[in-house]
Structure formats: C-alpha cells, structure tokens
Amino acid sequence: MPIRHALKRALRGLYARALFHTGAHALVDRIMPRRLLVLAGHCVAEAGNAPLGPNMRIGAAELERILAWFARRYEVLELRRALERLAEPGKRSLVALTMDDGYRDNLTQLLPLLQRLKLSATIYLESAPLDERRLNWTHKYFWLQERIGLERLTALYLERAADSRTKELLRPGLSAYHHKRILKYEAPAPERTRIIDELFRLEGGDERALCDQLYLTWQDVRELDRAGVEIGAHTVHHEILARLEPAAAAREVGDSKDALERTLGRPVTSFAYPFGRRWDYHAAAKQSARDSGFTSATTTHAGTNNPSTDRYELKRVMIDEHTQLHLLVAEACGGFDLLRGFGLDLAE
Ligand SMILES: [Zn+2]
Known part of the structure; x- marks a missing residue:
C-alpha cells in the first residue's frame, strides 16, 4: 500500500473514532x-x-x-x-x-x-x-475457482479462448483480484460467458441448484x-x-x-x-x-x-x-x- 494511502487511511480512522467516541458526531450533524x-x-x-x-x-x-x-x-x-x-x-x-x-x-x-x-x-x-x-457468470466463476483452483481454471480457459488480448493478459500466477478484473473488464463478454458456462458444466456444476442456494x-x-x-x-x-x-x-x-x-x-x-x-x-x-x-x-x-x-x-x-x-x-x-x-x- 503506498504510504500516502496508508496515512490517509490511518487519519480517516482516527478522525472517525474521535467523532464517534466523543459524541462530536451529533454536533457536526447539526451544523452540516x-x-x-x-x-x-x-x-x-x-x-x-x-x-x-x-x-x-x-x-x-x-x-x-x-x-x-x-x-x-x-x-x-x-x-x-x-x-x-x-x-x-x-x-x-x-x-x-x-x-x-x-x-x-x-x-x-x-x-x-x-x-x-x-x-x-x-x-x-x-x-x-x-x-x-440462471446465474450471471461471476457465481459460476467463483464456484470454479473454489473447485479447481485459479491455475487450472486459467489453463482450461486459455485452451478455449480465441481473444488475443485475454490470452496475453491471463498469465499463470495472477492474483485472484487481477484474474477476475481481466475477465470482467478485458475479456469479450460473450466469449467469457460461453467459456465459464462450458467449464461450469464440465466440472459438474448444477446451475439450478446453485441459483436456489444463492438467490431469492x-x-x-x-x-x-x-x-x-x-x-x-x-x-x-x-x-x-x-x-x-x-x-x-x-x-x-x-x-x-x-x-x-x-x-x-x-x-x-x-x-x-x-x-x-x-x-x-x-x-x-x-x-x-x-x-x-x-x-x-x-x-x-x-x-x-x-x-x-x-x-x-x-x-x-x-x-x-x-x-x-x-x-x-x-x-x-x-x-x-x-x-x-x-x-x-x-x-x-
Ligand atoms: Zn450487483
């Protein structure tokens, strides 16, 4: 974490604690x-x-x-x-x-x-x-990540991907955060949805059951x-x-x-x-x-x-x-x- 960011975060915490514990929040609320x-x-x-x-x-x-x-x-x-x-x-x-x-x-x-x-x-x-x-791709993606791990998921995804930018960006060893960001913002949505769907089915995922477990x-x-x-x-x-x-x-x-x-x-x-x-x-x-x-x-x-x-x-x-x-x-x-x-x- 960059030092300025860390400092700002610490100050934010201190200031918020001071407002909260001294009761000054009520005064600020009235004047704002x-x-x-x-x-x-x-x-x-x-x-x-x-x-x-x-x-x-x-x-x-x-x-x-x-x-x-x-x-x-x-x-x-x-x-x-x-x-x-x-x-x-x-x-x-x-x-x-x-x-x-x-x-x-x-x-x-x-x-x-x-x-x-x-x-x-x-x-x-x-x-x-x-x-x-039906579930959006993210839940099937998380399910796959949990089941087969990020490395294997990446390998299977790359075997199926046609988009050159995705292939260039999806490298082994990416953090879970960056991995998801690439699929979310860089990979073409139709291709990503199709591949995640296919892998989810291949690994035995049950969309209906997962949907019932998660959603209203x-x-x-x-x-x-x-x-x-x-x-x-x-x-x-x-x-x-x-x-x-x-x-x-x-x-x-x-x-x-x-x-x-x-x-x-x-x-x-x-x-x-x-x-x-x-x-x-x-x-x-x-x-x-x-x-x-x-x-x-x-x-x-x-x-x-x-x-x-x-x-x-x-x-x-x-x-x-x-x-x-x-x-x-x-x-x-x-x-x-x-x-x-x-x-x-x-x-x-
Ligand atoms: Zn939402």
Missing part, C-alpha cells in the same frame, strides 16, 4: 446541511455459512447493531421514501439501507432483523435468476414486498452496462423493471447500476434509467447525498464484514464533507 446516507450490502450471513466472500456479506448481529445505532438518531427508511423525505423540508438527516442482487438470506436473515427493528430497506433484484433460475425466488420476493420491503431493479443479467451497446443496455435496464412490475403488480421506481462504478455505466445507461421510468439510480461511489445530488447517480457506502461503525457514523454526520470544506479529503 441535511443529507442522506445510503448503505449498500449484499448477503446477510456469518462467515461460517456464507455462500459468498467477505466483501459480499455482513453478519446479522453486526448489521443489527449498525441499524439500531442509526435508528436512534436518524430517520432510517427504504430508499424511495428516504428520497421523498429528503425533498421535503425537515431537519433530520436520513439513512437508507439497500441490498444488491437478491440473495436468499435477504428473506431469511434480513427480513426478521428489519421486523425486530421496525425498519424497511430496498432490495435491488436481477431478474434472470428469478425468471429463468419470486415467491420470496412477493413475501418481502408484502412485508413492506421496497423492491428495486438491478438489470436482467448483471452485465457491465458500459460494455453494452446503448440499445442492449436499455433492454437490460427496462426489461428488469417490466419483469418485476409484472410479478408484483406495482411500479418499481428504484434502480442500481450493476457494479456501480463510474466506468461500469455510461451516459446511455443513465438515460435508460430515466426513460424507463425509474426515479432514482444508485452507484457504488462513497459519500452522502443532499437534495441537489443527481438522482441518477446517488452515492452509496458499501457495508461488509470489514465495515466499522465509527467510519459510517463519520460519513453519515457529514464529518468527511466538513473536512472537505477545509480542503482536506479523507474520504475513500
């Missing part, structure tokens, strides 16, 4: 303009029985502690209502919990937790797992909807929208909305870009979110939102196993915005 912090998670599961890695899960007890802390001090609402409240006059700042992709534990772990705390949340769903019990069903989604959880859309196949032609991106965005509305019989107005970094969606995808009738779209860039923030590029702070409450509090109270006002940027 009203804002909305949107939290973004995936699975709610403990390390021992989680289907996905540490960046994709948060333990139920830890999530409950975080939400309970915020619920005592902020208005905690599902995103659609939080945005409505943000547009109205008021003093209290807001927090919204959002969960991406639609994992099963959102029903079995998250819903009971929300009910205990009398809170709601927004769950962004991919529609292909619901409609066809339509019945589960109806149950969450009836319980007052907001259902939002997250495209059909969880592709990087920026790598698609505008018309294909528009279909990914609009078709997921149609699928959800058909089943729920009510408007679905919240959207989240898959992966959500600025380079993962383009202007055309943003326009499709607007044209499809969504009233908001969220990214995965950290920060808080105020009444004038672009509703189609809302910021969110990711929550996972590494999340520390004091850092969330420093963000929620406007602590990092305050420092930025003094020319000091400690945000991630």
